[in-house]
Amino acid sequence: MPSETALDKEPERRGSPSSVGVLIVTAVVLAAVVAAALTALSAGASYALLGLPDPGPFTQYGLPVIRVITESGAVVSIGALLLAAFGIPAQPSRALAADGYAAVRTAGWAAGVWCVGAVLMVPFIAADATGRPVGDVLDFEVLFGLIDALEQAKAWLLTAVIAFVVVLACRVVLSWGWTVVTFGLSLLALFPVIATGHSASGGSHDIATNSLLFHLFGAALWVGGLVALVAHAARRGAHLPVVARRYSLIALVCWVAMALSGVINAFVRMTPEQLFTTDYGLLMLLKIAALVVLGVFGYFQRRSAVQHIEEKTGVAALLRLGAVEALVMFATIGIGVALGRTPPPDGVVRGVPDRTELLIGYPLPEPPTAFRLVFDWRFDLVYGTLALAMAALYLVGVRRLRKRGDSWPVGRTIAWLCGCATLLVATSSGIGKYAPAVFSVHMGQHMLLSMLAPVFLVLAGPTSLALRVFKPAGKEQPPGPREWLLAFVHSPVTRALTNPIVALVLFVGSFYALYFTGLFEAALTQHWAHLAMNAHFLLVGYIFYWPVIGVDPAPRQLPPMGKVGLVFASMPFHAFFGIALMMSSTVIGGDFYRGLDLPWITDLLADQRLGGGLAWASGEVPLVVVMLALLIQWSRADNRAARRIDRKADADGDAELNAYNEMLKRLADKDNQRSS
Structure with missing residues (x-):
């Protein structure tokens, strides 16, 4: 075996940045060929099913090829930013180190490919949707008319804009904090395309879109992270063992998320027997097989390489295995693109969904009685999974503390579980099921998410628990979860958001901004907007209650009377909001609710007034809990x-x-x- 000196002097024998570039190009070409070849199997049937003329081979095969190139640019950009943000330590001044800067530059070039590809996708989407050659839609007036009419074209255009911002950010970013922001922005650029397409339309589109959300984010982090790891190993980057171990954990989580979400998304679109009798099912079987190969062989082989990464042979093994795995991964991307071009069979087998199912994803034949609101569940894949994961992680943290002999207050654990249960009930019980279609139920969900769940969560002290569980990274080691959490808590953004005035404006002002400006009515027809609203309700509630009754030290500490004053300052605004809803003579979101045509809602204005009454009355419950918590905290402070x-x-x-x-x-x- 060559000596360590020989290996250091001959990096080209083990890999180099240029060889990684060749690997990426080869993988993209492979994925494009796979996508085009598999698309050819069902292209004609797709146009015939939609009643469109054949647009010609350039449109048929150019669309999947461009999409493969675009998605490849996306995953490489996201993976490189993931490496720079959470794999490579910054300098003591928080400036990026040389390896981190190299990863950000790679992300910028890949984001450029992503941006250009997303722009090219717009005319191809327009041509494909109208069954015309691409040349026929390149006239600006025609193209802009089609963009206005096609949600997918708008989504790709928005993706191009965000990717362009990522390109600019990668050119100017020099610090660790802004690298994390840029990474978050790159993930956001995936969302517009996820929110459109056949997963976002038709029956059960809520489940299909939520599962696709997990699937594509998992794929981007998995594939992009692997490419970044291989590139880092080829550069002989610093802290390679730590980077490899972190990626191994991310890969396992992403594989589980992709496998489960892929199965859910598939069976929303087809019955089990259609796996073997339709083109869509056969492509799904092919993708499942590829995921199994990647999950079994890739994980165990890379694990062996990670264990010996300190040795030069371990680096070489990692490069070889990573190269093979990357090729299989990009081929899987090609299969996924072909799958997205193949019409699912459920439109023929399950019939045409009714109007309510088209708009919210599922039918609602019966009114929301108290029994149905409690027991008629429809699990929310995003927030239901989040609630269960939060509860599990908290309990694991408490268990770790107790295993090493440390104690943790039982009351905090109970508070956290109550908060998670509130989130689960608000989004997955009958309340979550009826909220998109009934304004009064939506308002009840809003109050649970913004005024009750955050109260329990801040009383649980999750940050304090995490800081006690996570060990410091150690000198000369890349920052770990503990350092990331501390950086977030002490960041200027967190300090600004927990300013009492800012927190109050966000908490009560968002009520008026959402419901009295037309924003709520515009959001009603979009599933992604419902996800965003629920996230907003939960976050602004947490931001408001954290400095008031939170167990975790807030960046801005308030005196006792300041805490009481902040709570009482919110009450008039909250009460007036409920009264304004009850007094209003205009139905908010009336066009959407009338379009649902639910036979058991005969008076939309009365339902809105009921929602206003819930908003007005529900403000008393959190106030009691907050005041009780403050009294207990003051009593304990006096005793201490x-x-x-x-x-x-x-x-x-x-x-x-x-x-x-x-x-x-x-x-x-x-x-x-x-x-x-």
Whole structure:
């Protein structure tokens, strides 16, 4: 075996940045060929099913090829930013190190490919949707008319804009904090395309879109992370063992997420027997087989390489295995693109969904009784999974503390589980099921997410628990979860959001901005907007209650009376919002609710007034909980102060009290001398 010196002097034998570039190009070409070849199997049937003329081979095969190139640019950009943000340590000044800067530059070039590809996707989507050659839609007036009519074309155009911002950011980013922001922006650029397409339309589109969300985000982090890891190993980058171990964990989580979400998305679109009788099913079987190969062989082989990464042979093994796995991964991308071009069979087998199912994803034949609101569940893949994951991670953290002999208050654990249960009930029970179609139920969900769940969550002290569970990364090691969490808590953004005025405006002002400006009505028809609204409700509630009753130290500490004042300052605005809804003579979102044509809702205005009453009355419950929590916290603070005084007195023989008594005695003696 060559000596360590020989290996250091001959990096080309083990890999180099240029060889990684060749690998990426080869993988993209392979994926494009796979996508085009598999698309050819069902292209004609797709146009015939939609009643469109054949647009010609250039449109048919150019669309999947361009999409493969675009998605390849996306995953490489996301993976490189993931490496720069969470794999490579920044310098003590928080400036990027050389390896981090190289990863960001790679991300910028890949984002450029992503941006150009997304722009090219627009005319191809327009041509494909109308069954015309691409040349026929390149006229600006025709193209802009089609963009206005096609949601997918709009989505790709928005993706191009966000990808262009990522390109610009990668050119100017020099610090770790802004690298994390750029990474988040790159993930956001995936969302417009996820929210459109056949997963976002027809029956059960809520489940299909949510599962696709997990699937594509998992794929981007998995594939992009692998490419970044191979490139880092080829550069002989610093802290390769840590980077490889972190990626191995990410890969396992992403594989599980992709496998489960892929199965869910598939069976929303087909029955089990259609796996073997339709083109869509056969492509799905091919993709499942590829995922199984990647999951089994890739994980165990890479694990072996990671264990020996300190040795030069381990680096070489990682490069070889990573190259093979990358090729299979990009071929899987090609299969996925072909799958997206193949019409699912459920439109023929399951019939045409009714109007309610088309708009919200599922039928609602019966009214929301108290029994149905409690027991008629439809699990929310995003927030239901989030609630269960949050509960599980918290319990794992508490268990780790107790295993090493540390204690954790039971009351905090109960509070966290109550918050997770509130989130689960609000989004996955009958409340979550009826909320998209009934304004009063939506308002009840809003109050649970913004005014009750955050109260429980902030009382649980999740940040304090995490800081006690996670160990410091150690000197000269890349920052870990503990350092990332501390950086977030002390970041300027967190300090700004927890400013009492900002928190109050966000908490109560968003009520008025959402419901009285037309924003709510515009969001009703979009599933992604419902996801965003629920996230907003939960986050602004947490931001408001954190500095008031939160167990975790907030970046801005409020005095006791300031906390009470902030709570009472929100009450008039909240009450007036509920009264304004009850007094309004205009139905908010009336066109959408009338379009649902639910026979058991005969008076939309009465339902809106009921929602306003819920908003007005529900403000009292959190107030009671908040005041009770404040009283308990103040009582405990007084007891802790008394115990500190007692301990100090025991240690110094009550020196402070003796000094005080001596001072009083001297004053009394002086008074006696003057009087005599």
